[in-house]
Amino acid sequence: MASAGRPKRASQALLQEAAFELFQHRGYRNTTVEQIARTAGFSRATFFNCFSSKAELFWLETDALIASLRAHLEAALAAGDPPQLRETLLKFAEGLSSQQIPWALQNYRLLEAAEDLTASGASRVLGLNTLFQRYLEQQYSALDRPAPVVLRSQAAATTAMLVSALLGWVDAGVTRGSFGDQLSLALIH
Incomplete structure (x- = not known):
């Protein structure tokens, strides 16, 4: 479930935005799910409630x-x-x-x-x-x-x-x- 007060779609968009920024700076392979979640202000569990894998972003x-x-x-x-x-x-x-x-x-x-x-x-x-x-x-x-x-x-x-x-x-x-x-x-x- 997404964080309280945030619809899943908004959480997905924030996670995606954070990921793409990290991918540009660190590369796809060098970016972890934990880094994406932390950058977007979410937990790793929230990431996996929104996406099944990093590639799903x-x-x-x-x-x-x-x-x-x-x-x-x-x-x-x-x-x-x-x-x-x-x-x-x-x-x-x-x-x-x-x-x-x-x-x-x-x-x-x-x-x-x-x-x-x-x-x-x-x-x-x-x-x-x-x-x-x-x-x-x-x-x-x-x-x-x-x-x-x-x-x-x-x-x-x-x-x-x-x-x-x-x-x-x-x-x-x-x-x-x-x-x-x-x-x-x-x-x-």
């Missing part, structure tokens, strides 16, 4: 983006006659700006935390894959729905293209342009 903004994407896909399905997944994703990407790229994703190479980011991000990628598969399943009527293996492979390919677009967008730095443009290039028709 990287995902607050990304998890919020995924939740926003989930809501966008659900709204498209609820409206009836949903567009193709590609079009729905491109519509979502139109609203993203460079300021919404999570700090940790922009700086993961500098932090020397790529392996931990990859490991802690795997569940999120699998979650996106499941989200896309459900969208595809609901997009088709029962009469024209492809075989489950086809839907799974379409969802997996879309997930891979989205992740590739995101990494390409982050790596492009100040010349990145819009995420929608990057995603459009990555999503094969």
Whole structure:
């Protein structure tokens, strides 16, 4: 449980802010959970009430983006006659700006935390894959729905293209342009 009077989300944000400051000065590997908690004004126990590991600090903004994407896909399905997944994703990407790229994703190479980011991000990628598969399943009527293996492979390919677009967008730095443009290039028709 977070400290009295502070909502868990506020505690997470304070811990994340302290961690990123320490990561910049000490490096990811040389920063301990105890140092992060102490810098943020919390106990080690509070840290573990908010995050399961140090690597989980990287995902607050990304998890919020995924939740926003989930809501966008659900709204498209609820409206009836949903567009193709590609079009729905491109519509979502139109609203993203460079300021919404999570700090940790922009700086993961500098932090020397790529392996931990990859490991802690795997569940999120699998979650996106499941989200896309459900969208595809609901997009088709029962009469024209492809075989489950086809839907799974379409969802997996879309997930891979989205992740590739995101990494390409982050790596492009100040010349990145819009995420929608990057995603459009990555999503094969």
